[in-house]
Amino acid sequence: MLSFFSPGQFVRHPQEPEWGIGQVQSSVADRVTVNFEHAGKQLIITSMIELVAMSDEDVRAHKKQ
Secondary structure, X not given: OOOOOOOOOEEEOOOOHHHOOEXXXXXXXXXXXXXXXXXXXXXXXXXXXXXXXXXXXXXXXXXXX
């Protein structure tokens, strides 16, 4: 399975909400490296975990909290 995430894109991990917002660092096949606010750099296998892409509006709203 291929992932469709691009470096710089903001995402969140649906099973780990306490990690906060993450920014995609790299994406190769089903492996996406994400730097999360409260969990640091994590390698996510997107064939096992479906990351949730965040819109610019979602990111702005999160930063206001």
